Amino acid sequence: xxxxxxxxxxxxxxxxxxxxxxxxxxxxxxxxxxxxxxxxxxxxxxxxxxxxxxxxxxxxxxxxxxxxxxxxxxxxxxxxxxxxxxxxxxxxxxxxxxxxxxxxxxxxxxxxxxxxxxxxxxxxxxxxxxxxxxxxxxxxxxxxxxxxxxxxxxxxxxxxxxxxxxxxxxxxxxxxxxxx
Amino acid sequence: xxxxxxxxxxxxxxxxxxxxxxxxxxxxxxxxxxxxxxxxxxxxxxxxxxxxxxxxxxxxxxxxxxxxxxxxxxxxxxxxxxxxxxxxxxxxxxxxxxx
Numbered sequence: 660x661x662x663x664x665x666x667x668x669x670x671x672x673x674x675x676x677x678x679x680x681x682x683x684x685x686x687x688x689x690x691x692x693x694x695x696x697x698x699x700x701x702x703x704x705x706x707x708x709x710x711x712x713x714x715x716x717x718x719x720x721x722x723x724x725x726x727x728x729x730x731x732x733x734x735x736x737x738x739x740x741x742x743x744x745x746x747x748x749x750x751x752x753x754x755x756x757x758x759x760x761x762x763x764x765x766x767x768x769x770x771x772x773x774x775x776x777x778x779x780x781x782x783x784x785x786x787x788x789x790x791x792x793x794x795x796x797x798x799x800x801x802x803x804x805x806x807x808x809x810x811x812x813x814x815x816x817x818x819x820x821x822x823x824x825x826x827x828x829x830x831x832x833x834x835x836x837x838x839x
Numbered sequence: 840x841x842x843x844x845x846x847x848x849x850x851x852x853x854x855x856x857x858x859x860x861x862x863x864x865x866x867x868x869x870x871x872x873x874x875x876x877x878x879x880x881x882x883x884x885x886x887x888x889x890x891x892x893x894x895x896x897x898x899x900x901x902x903x904x905x906x907x908x909x910x911x912x913x914x915x916x917x918x919x920x921x922x923x924x925x926x927x928x929x930x931x932x933x934x935x936x937x938x
Contacts, residue, residue, distance in 0.1 A: 715848045730903035783853035800901045
């Protein structure tokens with residue numbers, strides 16, 4: 660009998676649901692670390708089918724693909740359908756750097772009425788809707804790990820973290836979620 | 840927690856996202872191969888370390904990743920202002936005193 664290798668997510672089998680909070684690891688997605696100067700943005704936006712956001716802490720999302728502003732010349736592109744993002748950017752001749760980081764990161768969805776409180780256990784940013792509205796995203800810290808936090812809904816966040824940090828991040832989230 | 844204004848993110852962020860990166864406005868000598876050991880030592884190692892207002896480089900390492908400059912009072916730990924890297928040293932005037 661031939662044995663076949665099976666791809667396992669770093670957070671395989673981990674999930675938590677409590678009152679007002681649900682922690683769900685996401686399915687694999689493709690991700691790109693994109694760095695480019697201002698002059699290249701229109702060509703890259705066209706290739707990716709998204710207008711790369713230019714304002715701090717903002718995102719652009721359309722049909723399972725999203726671009727998150729991380730810095731003045733840096734974006735995190737996520738495609739939940741697994742499209743080959745690096746190949747899309749390879750067709751662009753304007754100056755840019757596109758690094759495929761699909762397997763470096765993993766993500767956890769934090770949803771529910773207590774989502775802000777649970778994230779507050781490790782994230783020092785002001786996550787109130789006035790300062791961190793739906794669609795806002797930022798690189799920040801959660802406990803001792805660096806994360807990218809993206810508010811996808813009134814009561815829904817997506818945490819992107821390095822897969823080697825994911826056990827720590829999920830454990831800390833779960834601990835915070837268990838505290839009533 | 841101290842809140843630091845990042846000139847690139849255009850808002851105040853918690854200090855945990857930042858890292859200190861030494862004294863600001865230290866110009867590298869253009870003839871670095873020709874200067875004396877003493878001059879190199881002064882450029883490379885010797886820092887002012889004043890009590891009071893100091894100009895420092897900071898990095899928003901867990902945010903936008905950018906280096907920027909800040910004027911900080913080492914006595915009160917108060918940030919007087921922050922500004923983008925490459926911008927000239929601001930004249931703080933009266934605000935520069937110990938408060």
